Amino acid sequence: MSDFIADIAVNIPLKQLFSYRIPESLVSSTDVGMRVKIPFGRRLTVGFILSIRNGDAAGLKDLQGLFEDEPILSSELIKLLRWAADYYCHPIGQVVRTALPAALGNEKTTVKIRTEAIYQPLDPEIKLRGKTQQELLTFIIQEKSVGLTRIREQFSAPHAALKRLVEVGALQCDERELCRDPFRLDKLPVDQCITLNSAQSEAVDRITSAIDDNCFSGFLLHGVTGSGKTEVYLHSVDQCLAAGRQALVLVPEISLTPQLVSRFRARFELKGIRIAVLHSGLSSGERYDAWREIMRNQIQIVIGARSAVFAPLQNLGLIVVDEEHESSYKQAEGFRYNARDLALVRGQQQHCPVLLGSATPSFASYYRSEQGALTRLTLDKRVHAGDLPKVEIIDLKEQVCDGELSNVLIEAIQQALEQQEQVLLLLNRRGFAPFLLCADCGETFCCPNCEITLTYHQQKRELRCHYCDYVDVVPESCHKCQGLNIEPQGAGTEKLEEELEKLFPSARIKRMDRDTTSRKGAHQNIMTEMMARKIDILVGTQMIAKGHDFPGVSLVGVLAADSTLNIPDFRSGERSFSLFTQVAGRAGRASGGGKVYIQSYNPEHYALTCAAEQDYHQFYLQELPFRQELGYPPCGHLVNLVFSGNNNHQVQAAAKQFSSFLFRVAGSVEILGPSPCPLARLRGKSRYQILLKAAARPDLRRLLNRLDEQIAQLPRQVTLHIDVDPIDML
DNA sequence: AGCACGCCGACT
DNA sequence: GTCGGCGTGCTC
Numbered sequence: 001m002s003d004f005i006a007d008i009a010v011n012i013p014l015k016q017l018f019s020y021r022i023p024e025s026l027v028s029s030t031d032v033g034m035r036v037k038i039p040f041g042r043r044l045t046v047g048f049i050l051s052i053r054n055g056d057a058a059g060l061k062d063l064q065g066l067f068e069d070e071p072i073l074s075s076e077l078i079k080l081l082r083w084a085a086d087y088y089c090h091p092i093g094q095v096v097r098t099a100l101p102a103a104l105g106n107e108k109t110t111v112k113i114r115t116e117a118i119y120q121p122l123d124p125e126i127k128l129r130g131k132t133q134q135e136l137l138t139f140i141i142q143e144k145s146v147g148l149t150r151i152r153e154q155f156s157a158p159h160a161a162l163k164r165l166v167e168v169g170a171l172q173c174d175e176r177e178l179c180r181d182p183f184r185l186d187k188l189p190v191d192q193c194i195t196l197n198s199a200q201s202e203a204v205d206r207i208t209s210a211i212d213d214n215c216f217s218g219f220l221l222h223g224v225t226g227s228g229k230t231e232v233y234l235h236s237v238d239q240c241l242a243a244g245r246q247a248l249v250l251v252p253e254i255s256l257t258p259q260l261v262s263r264f265r266a267r268f269e270l271k272g273i274r275i276a277v278l279h280s281g282l283s284s285g286e287r288y289d290a291w292r293e294i295m296r297n298q299i300q301i302v303i304g305a306r307s308a309v310f311a312p313l314q315n316l317g318l319i320v321v322d323e324e325h326e327s328s329y330k331q332a333e334g335f336r337y338n339a340r341d342l343a344l345v346r347g348q349q350q351h352c353p354v355l356l357g358s359a360t361p362s363f364a365s366y367y368r369s370e371q372g373a374l375t376r377l378t379l380d381k382r383v384h385a386g387d388l389p390k391v392e393i394i395d396l397k398e399q400v401c402d403g404e405l406s407n408v409l410i411e412a413i414q415q416a417l418e419q420q421e422q423v424l425l426l427l428n429r430r431g432f433a434p435f436l437l438c439a440d441c442g443e444t445f446c447c448p449n450c451e452i453t454l455t456y457h458q459q460k461r462e463l464r465c466h467y468c469d470y471v472d473v474v475p476e477s478c479h480k481c482q483g484l485n486i487e488p489q490g491a492g493t494e495k496l497e498e499e500l501e502k503l504f505p506s507a508r509i510k511r512m513d514r515d516t517t518s519r520k521g522a523h524q525n526i527m528t529e530m531m532a533r534k535i536d537i538l539v540g541t542q543m544i545a546k547g548h549d550f551p552g553v554s555l556v557g558v559l560a561a562d563s564t565l566n567i568p569d570f571r572s573g574e575r576s577f578s579l580f581t582q583v584a585g586r587a588g589r590a591s592g593g594g595k596v597y598i599q600s601y602n603p604e605h606y607a608l609t610c611a612a613e614q615d616y617h618q619f620y621l622q623e624l625p626f627r628q629e630l631g632y633p634p635c636g637h638l639v640n641l642v643f644s645g646n647n648n649h650q651v652q653a654a655a656k657q658f659s660s661f662l663f664r665v666a667g668s669v670e671i672l673g674p675s676p677c678p679l680a681r682l683r684g685k686s687r688y689q690i691l692l693k694a695a696a697r698p699d700l701r702r703l704l705n706r707l708d709e710q711i712a713q714l715p716r717q718v719t720l721h722i723d724v725d726p727i728d729m730l
Numbered sequence: 731a732g733c734a735c736g737c738c739g740a741c742t
Numbered sequence: 743g744t745c746g747g748c749g750t751g752c753t754c
Binding site: 733734736739 | 744750752
Binding site for chain 3: 005
């Protein structure tokens with residue numbers, strides 16, 4: 001006897017699917033991709049049908065019901081999710097849940113679909129007595145079909161009149177599904193369609209022909225800051241829509257890129273093209289609405305951060321990944337996928353081009369473009385006449401400093417202020433001082449959970465851990481020797497702000513870091529003030545290097561470049577180069593001749609000299625041998641196994657046992673560790689890691705496939721996180 | 731992850 | 743004598 005069997009993903013930390021019989025009564029209405037109710041163990045839960053097959057259902061439980069009458073996941077999306085679960089060694093159920101709006105992964109909650117009453121004229125000739133009724137009817141006849149919300153905007157209390165009109169047969173009333181539109185109230189920005197320069201139009205041509213070919217191809221758009229990458233995106237997306245297909249645009253963080261979103265809206269919304277913007281501020285209901293609309297092909301363009309790579313567009317023609325070097329494309333917890341890499345996979349699966357764009361491409365993408373796996377398109381001229389700024393590296397070994405600022409930089413700031421120009425200062429460390437030190441006995445004050453020093457925040461008068469947010473009071477005396485000489489060491493943005501206030505008492509100084517932008521809209525406020533030139537000096541962490549251009553800035557200073565350079569990670573050079581180049585690019589966009597100073601004790605470092613020259617290729621050539629010799633990505637491949645648990649000994653023992661198994665089956669894969677993680681304790685848990693390194697992916701893959709047997713042997717108190725292609729190993 | 735079962739200590 | 747601690751096993 002042959003039954004219909006559904007293979008279902010359930011949100012538990014297991015890799016396998018669970019099979020259920022589809023009862024006769026549901027056979028006709030059940031489909032792949034649907035969200036279903038299933039009995040699981042002794043409870044009821046939610047699952048997603050990933051495939052349906054024929055077979056013997058003996059011993060299987062029955063599917064209990066459907067949540068919706070249409071699928072939530074398309075077959076293309078299922079293919080991508082299964083690929084990702086396999087590649088990232090992560091349980092499929094959790095992969096599905098990460099991809100979906102939270103409201104859909106939740107048990108019990110059937111998401112409320114908001115509806116509104118919609119009115120249409122039935123009999124316009126009908127005789128009416130009331131003036132309001134007559135006006136209402138005229139309005140509705142004019143509009144043909146109107147929702148209640150729209151009526152409310154025009155009439156103050158329409159209820160009674162509407163009710164009457166329906167009763168007498170003048171109007172027909174229906175329920176319509178309402179999709180919450182967060183931009184409903186924003187006014188549409190003005191589009192300034194710019195004619196493309198030759199480099200831009202060549203790039204667009206290449207992308208357009210790839211769209212028309214209907215097959216995958218990967219592009220790296222390398223355009224210096226201010227070279228007009230966004231305009232290339234806009235034209236390419238336009239071509240994609242003209243070909244009758246949809247576009248997906250990924251950005252690192254929507255809140256930091258409001259101008260990209262508004263340029264898309266300005267360009268396309270007047271033409272009646274619908275854009276869905278998926279950002280972190282959406283309520284779960286709004287997110288769900290957007291998902292449904294995309295799924296139903298009512299949306300042509302999706303703009304969103306990392307998780308938007310899973311947006312259920314059915315007819316993709318182009319995927320754009322803006323600022324592709326940004327590490328925020330990698331999810332750091334749970335299902336540790338990289339949206340930039342998945343975008344390329346999705347492009348391959350759905351036969352559409354993928355466009356990665358950046359002023360400072362990731363080393364990996366540039367490498368792939370050198371190898372020919374990505375087609376490189378270069379924009380090397382700024383569109384707004386402004387020249388690239390002059391960059392000077394200040395050798396701190398030979399400079400007199402007042403606090404954090406060298407005399408050269410102080411003078412430059414003075415000059416800029418006199419000329420009514422704005423100054424941008426980057427110090428990649430928030431708080432007042434990175435740690436407190438007892439001058440009598442040398443004691444430092446550490447986080448009890450994380451084994452790193454607590455950062456001193458002067459304004460809030462507290463010590464705070466930047467990893468777990470542990471807070472302590474500022475000590476009056478040393479807890480070890482009772483000494484009273486406790487001194488802040490090093491400097492953060494808070495201290496720099498204080499120094500600047502003393503040096504330039506009449507300047508308007510603002511600080512922008514995680515502490516001053518935690519309130520909603522605070523980030524945007526600072527940006528707006530900066531644009532309106534209500535700020536003379538803006539101090540901040542790497543946050544100031546992202547997003548907005550500031551036309552009024554003529555001077556940029558990078559302080560303590562070494563703190564970024566010396567992070568013990570093989571990518572610190574890449575990150576520093578990228579950060580310094582990006583922040584330097586903020587200077588003098590409009591008016592020519594911006595000036596940039598980088599202060600460092602290590603002025604010969606190629607990440608600095610290349611950033612000073614704004615020479616990406618030179619940086620690449622310097623970095624390449626280092627990666628090749630050590631077999632680091634992209635010249636080799638990494639997987640990090642992170643073991644964590646409350647009991648340090650237990651975690652260490654488990655990691656050791658695991659590594660002895662790995663050594664036995666390693667083959668050509670290098671096994672490094674186990675060693676305590678760079679942050680050996682984090683949020684109260686002990687952590688050990690084993691790094692797997694291989695020259696070829698298939699070797700690594702083979703090893704990963706053998707891991708399951710060993711994972712089953714782990715004691716329950718120790719958990720293992722597998723991080724495929726880790727981007728930071730902290 | 732949930733949820734049950736089961737085996738030990740400290741309480742009415 | 744029970745209430746409840748958390749180790750262990752299982753989920754189509």
